[in-house]
Amino acid sequence: MASNRNRVLAGSPFPLGARWDGSGVNFALFSANATKVELCLFDKNGRREIERVPLPEYTHEIWHGYLPDVRPGQRYGYRVHGPYEPSAGHRFNPHKLLLDPYALALHGEIRWHDALFGYRIGHQRGDLSFDRRDSAFVMPKCVVVDPAVTWGPDIKPEIPWAKTVVYEAHVKGLTERREDIAAPLRGTFEGLAQPSVIEHLVDLGVTAIELLPSQAFFDDQHLVERGLSNYWGYNTIGFFAPAPRYITPDGSIHEFKHMVRRLHEAGIEVFLDVVYNHTAEGNELGPTLSFRGIDNASYYLLGDDPRYYFDSTGTGNTVNMRHQRVLQMVTDSLRYWAEDCHVDGFRFDLASSLGRDRENFDPNAVFFDAICQDPVLSRVKLIAEPWDTASEGYQLGHFPPGWAEWNDKFRDAARGFWRGDKGVVPQLADCLLGSAQLFENRGRRPWASVNFITAHDGFTLADVVSYNDKHNEANGENNADGHSHNVSRNWGAEGPTDDPNINAMRDRARRNLMATVILSQGTPMLLMGDEFGRSQSGNNNAYCQDNELNWVDWSQAGEGGSEFQEFVRGLLALRASRKLLSHDRFLHEDPDVGGGTYALWHRPDGEPMRPEDWTSPDLQSLGLLLCSPDTCLLLLLNAREEPVTFRPPVPLKSGWGVLVDTARGSVLQEPGEPLQEESLAVPEYTLLLLESRE
Template identity: 40%
Template structure:
């Protein structure tokens, strides 16, 4: 069977589209400007729902769209309307961004032809794929989540015309920065073409995050004016610098929304097949967006696989993060970790070695699936996020859960005899408060979103560190900065893969907005000129330590026993006096101090000293003959010797070296 989409041949272009219930399908050919329809040709049945037509004389650069006719009974999931121009689900490039217009959602026979409102798909001649290179990124590394537009929109070293585009990520200044802070892979928030939710244009806002796609392969022309070649070149430049690229993809819904949404592509071709429906014909809404992709349908499954193969084969990406990933594993509405699509992704020859990261929840029945995906999927760990926040907020009884999170969350991921953690640890992400806002706002402030602050999470486990009894702005700022350092240090000390959201390493703020999806402005644009470079240096020092001490980037669960070839336990949990934490210590709800002493730091050990109390404390670490403890991070804002009390709300790293060793400064630091 011919593959769907537009295929360039020696004779012309073969157009193909799939629908199980359309009576007729056409391809509309447009002029070079994409403004005037110059031909409308009917596709011919080829069996199994596919219709195709070879149009001679056409070449790369041709602009086109599809049209479909059949029954129009939305209550039964049938939306056929030949006056709606439809984007090819297999389009690789479109000629302009989507813009919401109410005419796109008009009922059949109640609106005009939508061709003037729709982007046109552009036929692209892709180069022959070269040798497939293995991923740069390895589990245990640092993924760096970024929004392409906001990341470089204000960067002074990037040429103005390039700011906010994928190409900007290949700029030498950007690559130098990413290397400085130890990024293993950039995780790009959605770069495929999306459309605004219908309530945004009247508010003068638009979706800045991109989690509202129309189709799955075509890149947003605003982010990638150079098309897939721009992505391919940027991926190559990052790879040359030792940095991988992970794409955040949305296969759980589309911007066609609920029954009142626009008809743009899948809905107009075969909504019954592409979307899940209730028995009474209503759209299933396991995503909170109005529709849910039917990932257990064979045609949808193959389209998802074809999309992933395209980005690996034609752009060379390292892997993918899957938004609301339980949708991909729902079979007849119920999540199954062995669902055919999940198995096909993990077993596909082109995809099997790629990085696969699941956001393991949706809002449907049984939608919270943390820990239930199978290898090789890594999973965003919101328990890590919440437990680390609770500890540093000062909640009682959180020491034990902190230790579990530092050690790789075995309570979540040590299943089916797995000895390695699949956790992706994070404290803040695009969805929620920034790291700086987490310690400065007890409540969300989403007024700028135009929904009277009703949107976004209500419980952020955040706090306003104002220093009790003090109103000094400088003291408050220093206390908040200390909390940010403690949170960053905890993240970099944690077993498993870690994720940092761009700008959190230098104190970015969104003024308390924890749902800034509609803020394409200074709220989300990274302020490179005003960043806290001291905090940034601290984060870079943490990253350097994590790279040089294998015990920190390991993914194997800690056992408390020596590993092969060592007489040092892989971990010891100690009190501030250096004694092992007893059961009574672990159960002491007031306790907020511990030392995690790790083996695997060369010949010595690494101690992560955590003082979550507001009071300073002198810690003692166990001595070994022929070794001495030294501050592992020498920066003035990160290094503390054990000869001095550890300040309150601080994490300190101490490394054990042979007594004859020297520090980086060349001075003995006993």
């Protein structure tokens, strides 16, 4: 299809993507191995191809052209010519419409159809965006946008790392069931920007919201065929475009920016969970959507046999971060979200893959070096999920200075301790003080440990104390999906029960776990809905459930959940007001190391812990003393089935007063009446926090 309706000038190879300059649009696409690139223009509905324009220039492996008659709103895609030689790593096919890797917006979602039916119907209506070889889907279209937006006096909160409290949330899951939000806004960026949602976050006391993948992603065909979807969104295909499903029907990409500004006005930072380790194209049998058809051999790590991919992600492919143009694309994407969209930080999915030289992980890999030297990216908050699925994939504690890391050792130690496991106290003790064994190197600080009990992947907090085993039958995989390493305890019944004693123990267990993560050194992370008991009915892999199983039921906040929510709010307020609970240095017995602050471990009899005490198989109770020149805090933990009598160390002038008691469910911002006795009985499965002042 050719036309002369649009004049085509040489344009520039930079910047990559489709960029409106106020007069026309410059199109630029990297492909080192293509022989020809055609720009396909579509009507405003994205259904009919109205013009096909070969890009006239090829400079520095970039195909480019300038169309002075194109305006923002134009729908487009590419057809890329070149060899189809899988044995050499090339999979070019000009019959496939491809997405621009630098597209700032996408129009529509992939629509999966029966191959023959979809191909026939599509061509009858003039929709030439079907594939000829595997024509089972209709492609979305890229959109030329005018990125200009009026931010006004947007000021980034710039919360210090030591004061950061992360709230992991899903855009739709957090807002879909809020009745005080207009129906068209629920499940969107605009819905998350509504005052009632932001007020909840502010009242709770979190300082940052970490959004599950919000870059453009698609539902896998095998999920759609089972009536499911890729709800979590770890299936990215557009690194610059916000997910169309989170934009209102008549809205624009600027809704994301509006959400960021509203959160910033409330003092809340915005982090994005980003997936640069793989794409939605899967393995060699997956759909060709963008990168595979543009330049497969450049964008992906290929195996020893180039027909196949080197897969360190468990998804079928791994992005080739060693290629300079691919590395440029990822860092350009990060800068776009940080500069143009004012995002404050990023959590990197399967971050070990980003530092791979195939089989080997390198903390000085080119990706980390690129981030470190970048004047923009080196100043935002960076969080690694420090593992992937290949050999040497588990790299907790090995990321460069400036990075924080999800600490799953904290999760397992805290869960194991409070369910009554023996032998976990030494690991828990290290975790309570910021996991110094992992992170106290190269000048790193305690905040590098992102401490969590729950995250999107796994049980919710309510399910950790209600189920011994996973119950993923709704996923349609015979309960074979998801891991079985839950480190959970149902306390006497699997799932919901009317037994008041079991429910009382579950409530106490929730309080113990929440208090542990909030009162520990490091960066605490909470999962949305945990503050009032959200359950996924024992599903620990609800990635494909776009329904009430995943959506937060806000009515719970007023049906028994408000009491626990108040407990969480109190803990976060306490943490914010006590520097001892969020120190920016690792604490040791020597005050000089901690800038005048120190930490001591105590046995229940009040004596300091001895080396042999740590190896006792019966160790399930201990105390942690944190002291600055004018204040001391004493954390007492008892995971035994019976009460334990503790003898607190000699207090400061005010005596010891209780701040937190998980047996009673109480949190005080000022200590209660000083203890009159030299010892106190800590009930079974209970955490106490005491304070004494000069």
